[in-house]
Amino acid sequence: EVQLVESGGGLVQPGGSLRLSCAASGFTFRNYWMSWVRQAPRKGPELVALINLDGIPTYYLDSVRGRFTISRDNAQNFLFLEMNSLGAEDTAVYYCAKDLTWQQFDYWGRGTLVTVSS
């Protein structure tokens, strides 16, 4: 059974940092592109970052480029999102998602909530 379990979210002050993790199991992790998708309150989801099989970041949302870094550990089956200089606009539930094909995601985690507030 495919499982994606996010962790690392929480309450952080503006300007702070967080590192999100996603533990993957039930599939050959190294064979799939992976993504972080977020959904802010009362808004539609948006793709935050995308990483290819070899661990090369392929896409960042304009508003996070330079502040967020996506990475993966194919040996331990983990996906990460390092988030710096966080602002209120980054408040959202962050989901880890497995790419089926052409950024259509066949498995998602339950998400981890990131709240940026003083």
Added chain:
Amino acid sequence: QSALTQPASVSGSPGQSITLSCTGTSSDIGSYNFVSWYQHHPGKAPKLMIYDVSNRPSGVSYRFSGSKSGNTASLTISGLQADDEADYYCTSFTTSAYVVFGGGTKLTVL
């Protein structure tokens, strides 16, 4: 404002068929057959219901079907059931941002 436009809410009675729409542009839905639909019960993991416009993943009920015409994609749910009540999001591949999402439709089963 989301890149793809979905109605905010749709409702139907058990047993009915309903169709959710998703309108994009010639840069996304109109150019690519990489349109997908997700069902999301709040607090749970989103679930892929349709990919490549009309393909159902293994385990997804035949009651769910997808189609596309021009810049608009559609998800039809037949024989509506109480458990179908959820938020539904559409997506499309786009070269500018890899994937764009709709704002979501809240389906209420009366």
